[in-house]
């Protein structure tokens with residue numbers, strides 16, 4: 001059971017693609033997920049899509065979701081192949097609008113935690129910063145196949161800045 005007081009992490013993700021929110025939702029559905037993959041998705045133009053209340057558990061970081069708020073920006077990859085045969089490579093593709101929105105969302109999450117009497121020292125980090133051992137329980141998420149998610153050092157950027 002998720003409680004606001006039990007939350008310890010704000011995890012930053014990239015969507016590892018540039019598909020629409022509808023296509024992302026269809027992907028989650030195809031995997032049989034009942035909950036969205038993230039609490040928030042930030043579009044390339046900085047539009048913030050609120051997908052799930054922070055009080056509810058989203059997917060995102062396998063093994064850590066009860067204690068994590070998951071925030072995702074659209075992108076995080078570049079195609080170094082061709083249109084016909086794309087080869088996706090991790091890349092920090094955040095636009096200025098997305099960077100600003102990410103900070104807004106992190107602040108919102110922190111305010112929500114404070115309001116709900118969470119006294120933990122919240123760790124803000126990228127998906128890739130979670131222990132890989134704990135993620136290895138047999139489910140390979142093709143959506144998350146790029147282990148570099150979110151394609152930049154979120155731990156360094158947000159823990160020092162905010």
Ligand SMILES: [Zn+2]
Nearest residue numbers: 013014127149
């Ligand atoms: Zn991720």
